[in-house]
Amino acid sequence: MTDSSRLAKRVLLIGWDAADWKLIDKYMAEGSMPYMKQFLERGSRGNLATLQPVLSPMLWNSIGTGKRSYKHGIHGFTEPMPDGKGIRPSSSTTRKCKALWNIFTQEGMTSNVVSWFVGHPAEPIKGVCVSEMFRSVPIDKKDPQSTELPELPPQSVHPESMRDELAELRLHPGELTEAEILPFIPNAAKIKQSKDRRLQSFAKLFSEMINTHNAATHLMENTDWDFMGVYVDAIDHFGHGFMEYHPPRMEHISEADFEIYQDIIAGVYKFHDLMLGRMMALAGEDTTIVLCSDHGYHSDHLRPKETPKEPAGPAVWHRDQGIIAMAGPGVKQGETIVGANLLDIAPTILNLLGxxxxxxxxxxxxTQAIGAPGWSPPELIESWEDVPGESGMHPRDKQEDPFAAREALKQLVELGYIEEPDPDAEKAAKQASREAKFNVARSYMEGGLLDEASKRLEELFEAEPDQPRFGVALLRVYMRQSRFDEVRPLAEKLLGEMEKVNTSKADRIDDAIKAIEEKPEKIIANAEEQMEEAYQKRVEAEKTAAKDEDREPVEIERPAVKIDEESLGNRKQKLQTAVEQIRGFDIRSIPTVNMLLGRLEAIDGNLEKSLEHLNKAEKAEPRLPGLHLQLGQTYLRMRRNESAIRAFQKALDIDSDNASAHEGLAAALQRLKRNDEALDHALTAVELVHDMPRAHLRLGVTLVRLKHFEQAVQAFETCLKLAPMTGAAHRYLAMIFRNHLDQPELAEKHRAELRRVQKKRKKDKTIAQQKSFAENPPHQLAPGPTGIYPASNPEEIITIVSGLPRTGTSVMMQMLAAGGIEPLSDGNREADESNPRGYYEYDKAIQLASDSSWVGDAKGKVVKIVAQLLPNLPDFIDGKIARYRIVFMDRDLDEVVASQHTMLSKQGKKGADLDADKLKETYASQLDSVQHMLAERRISWVQIKHADVISNPEQVAEELNQGFGGHLDVQEMVQVVDPTLYRERT
Known part of the structure; x- marks a missing residue:
């Protein structure tokens, strides 16, 4: 299947886990990464957006396959053993789809793969596969001073014939000398190694980095290959161990520790530059090199003060933007790669190799960064899974050596990625399954499969309601699904569970205090007994480990802890202080909880109350992630645009790569007609995260404002590729093609698509697939400004019939009144020859520009308002968001102008001092402006053609009935339409 238009002779993919442009650019500017500078001068670079959850086993398998976790099957660091007896590190046998090297094997190409995450056991591909088990060299507990290399774990190298050759390339941690250590830790002599094991940790990580590099460069130099994939985890692992010591000093780090360990991270980056230089030299200029990271790593003021004590807690250090850089044949030089994410790596490499x-x-x-004159990307196939042939994948039922699994688990525990497995194997397997289920739910959530996500999260939260993370994730899914009736009850349940946990904790402490007071002797005896049991368990565990490792057991020291009445009294005092703090603590005062409460109030339209909660959160924790973004979004809805700008700017001051903040800032600037500034931020948003439909929608709207209509078309079309149900994009495209680009066929195509989207949405009551604002467009009969279509409370809805005069607004008022909606009309304007069935007008509506106090009287009714006055509709009525739905009448402008002229002539009036063409042009411009306003304010509306009302009133009535919740009397609506009144035709 190889295409003749192969761009690259061969491809080297280098993965640097957690590499971040912030530090790379810093060290390049200092002259400390010269090879990286050379590499970038030959090619292109950009940000690489990560996926959720930000867990490396899932991410690197997405890089290797081009698929999300719920497709490739790797859901975390651990998984239950196939036999159900305990857990093991996630295995290559679990991956459900082909990776790049499997596709290349199938196509007859040769691949070398070194240390890929979740690469054990090594796969039987065409080429050489070295699993991640190769790099780790455990310390001999029997003889800790020994630097003898142990045997490689079984199945860590394929083919087996390469095993011994590669095994000799490993470096033992004990072999490190001052020459290797001092560039990273100049003050290593100050470390008291008997108490401080951080130097041993450094040596272990350093040797693993070297071992990966040695295996990779050996294979590059001594084998033939078409593709080479090398994964280096050192930046991530050194980061988890030592980033808190990186300058500037964090508050909780002592001056002494900072002095010793502050240079490690810089040293690691500089050493990676040396490794890159060696690989570039071995690969040669005829090799295309792709360098990427799965995420970034916080190295500045965004470093967390503490790591959450939960599975995968260390991921809080990860930044959403990783790196991508490419150079060599087939790669354009000097391009800035925009909108890329991890899933794009595999398709790009496939195209490079034809x-x-x-x-x-x-x-x-x-394709923005690769190509050649006359080249076009190969046509997509349905699936590589359907292509027959030997691919070098494992049989699914293959077992892993339990000892190797146990050793690998120890490493993950030591790195802080997972908790110590429970000795109860069944419980440990259950915990691993729980975490995998949670992770895949989050993957479904990001992939837009919200039903799949909510189903799993509901099961998790029901089974373990004391795990707030499950409830919080479920709340987010419900909000994206617009299941707002379920959000507040779930939030209250979540808060109740959190309060129960606190109460239970306080009760247990009270019981402990009571026991100390009533039976101190028994407490002392029980404590001594428990200490002895714990000591004996440690002794037995050491004996078992020594037997497994064929060595003498190490003597375990008995803890020298004295328990007496004095120490018991001190313990009681501490417990009393703790219980007072717990019982006096209000869960609802937690900043993150206030953010949640603020979101709930915003859903209900209580924006002032929402702000109260958010301001409390800001006062308690002003740098809380996501807080200023939520504040900005709330201010936007309140039309407090200057306040929104300040909030979004604060969010960007904290994290300049926050795409949602850039998009929100663009919205606020756009409202203030600062369109050039809005354009800059909209472009930045789509460059940072390409797969954000609303950002492309925002970009398109901004370009329309600037009259860059061709570019706006591109933005709206990209939005539709990402979210085909975005009615707003169809609406704008129809308007652009009709009014500005003179392409009526395309305009009609998008109007037809809009009608199709509208019909589909009416049938989908749960709106399960919508993605935020972009997939919940503001200008159709769909969820309005609160994000929920308010059909459950029709008395709150204000229905408006609008359009230009003589577009059929009166007949539409008659239809809706006949259908069962009470008209707000004073009857002051009587029927006449131009409108023999009456006008259904309300005098106060004509005064809307100067007085909007009456609008609340229209709740539950329908009122007619001319299009030009719609921008004067108030956002709030009685302190709550006003809920509008607008039926916008559309008629050919030639007919409108002619009909208005006839009506004015009958009344003996002259009208506008404009010729017909200029009047039509003015009307068209005014209608465009009104439509932009409706889009910005997220007011729901539907456009109805006057001609359709006359020629097919049954279809129009039925469509309106569906859009209004099925409560209209369609037959009565049809009866009021009189085709003989359609007199001015073109």
Whole structure:
């Protein structure tokens, strides 16, 4: 299947886990990463957006396959053993789809893969596969001073014939000398190694980095290959161990520790530059090199003060933007790669080697950065899973050596990625399954499969309601699904569970205090007994480990802890202080809880109350992630645009790569007609996160404002590729093609698509697939400004019939009144020859520009308002968000002008001092402006053609009935339409 338009002779993919442009650019500017500078001068670079959850096993398998976690099957660091007896590190046998090296094997190409995350056991591909088990060299507990290399774990190298050759390339941690250590830790002599084991940790990580590099460069130099994939985890692992010591000093780090360990991270980056230089030299200029990271790593003021004590807690250190850089044949020079994410790596490499990407891949080839004169990407195939042939994948039922699994688990525990497995194997397996289920739910959530996500999260939260993270994730899914009736009850349940946990904790402490007071002797005896049991368990565990490792057991020291009445009294005092703090603590005062409460109030339209909660959160924790973004979004809804700008700017001061903050800032600036500034931020948003439909929608709207209509079309079309149900994009495209680009066929195509979207949305009561604002467009009969279509409370809805005069607004008022909606009309304007059935007008509506106090009287009714006055509709009525739905009448402008002229002539009036063409042009401009306003304010509306009302009133009435919740009398609506009144035709 190899395409003749192969761009690259061969491809080297280098993965640097957690590499971040912030530090790379810093060290390049200092002259400390010269090889990286050379590499970038030859090619292109950009940000690489990560996926959720930000867990490396899932991410690197997405890089290797081009698919999300719920497709490739790797859901975390651990998984239950196939036999159900305990857990093991996630295994390559678990991956459900082909990775790049499997596709290349199938196509007859040769691949070398070194240390890929979740690469054990090594796969039987065409080429050489070295699993991640290769790099780790455990210390001999029997003889800790020994630097003898142990045997490689079974199945860590394929083919087996390469095993001994590669095994000799490993470096033992004990072999490190001052020459290797001092560039990273100049003050290493100050470390008291008997108490401080951080130097041993450094040596272990350093040797693993070297071992990966040695295996990779050996294979590059001594084998033939088409593709080479090398994964280096050192930046991430050194980061988890030592980033808190990186300058500037964090508050909780002592001056002494900072002095010793502050240079490690810089040293690691500089050493990676040396490794890159060696690989570039071995690869040669005829090799295309792709360098990427799965996420960034906080190295500045965004470093967390503490790591959450929960599974995968260390991921809080990860930044959402990783790196991508490419150079060599087939790569354009000097390009800035925009909108890329991890899923794009695999399709891009397939194209470089002349192979097509597949439709079932979630990523796209980065054709903006690759190509050659006359080249076009190979046509997509359905799926590489359907292509027959030996691919070098494992049989699914293959077992892993339990000892190797145990050793690998120890490493993950030591790195802080997972908790110590429970000795109860069944419980440990259950915990691993729980975490995998949570992780795949989050993957479904990001992929837009919200039903799949909510189903799993509901099961998790029901089973363990004392786990707030499950409830919080479920709340987010419910909000994206617009299941707002369920959000507040769930939030209250979540808060109740959190309060129960606190109460239970306080009760247990009270019981402990009571026991100390009533039976101190028994407490002392029980404590001594428990200490002895714990000591004996440690002794037995050491004996078992020594037997497994064929060595003498190490003597375990008995703890020298004295328990007496004095120490018991001190313990009681501490417990009393703790219980007072717990019982006096209000869960609802937690900043993150206030953010949640603020969101709930915003859903109900109580924006002032929402702000109260958010301001409390800001006062308690002003740098809380997401807080200023939520504040900005709330201010936007309140039309407090200057306040919104300040909030979004604060969010960007904290994290300049926050795409949602850039998009929100663009919205606020756009409202203030600062369109050039809005354009800059809208562009930045889509560059940072390409897969954000609302950002492309915002970009398109901004370009329309600037009259860049061709570019706006591109933005709206990109939005539709990402979210085909975005009615707003169809609406704008129809308007652009009709009014500005003179392409009526395309205009009609998008109007037809809009009608199709509208019909589909009416049938989908749960709106399960919507993605935020972009997939919940503001200008159709769909969820309005609160994000929920208010059909459950029709008395709150204000229905408006609008359009230009003589577009059929009166007949539409008659239809809706006949259908069962009470008209707000004073009857002051009587029927006449131009409108023999009456006008259904309300005098106060004509005064809307100067007085809007009456609008609340229209709740539950329908009122007619001319289009030009719609921008004067108030956002709030009685302190709550006003809920509008607008039926916008559309009629050919030639007919409108002619009909208005006839009506004015009958009344003996002259009208506008404009010729017909100029009047039509003015009306068209005014209608465009009104439509932009409706889009910005997220007011729901539907456009109805006057001609359709006359020629097919049954269809129009039925469509309106569906959009209004099925409560209209369609037959009565049809009866009021009189076709003989359609007199001015073109």
């Amino acid at each position: 192979l097509p990407a597949a439709k079932d891949m979630d990523g796209k080839a980065l």
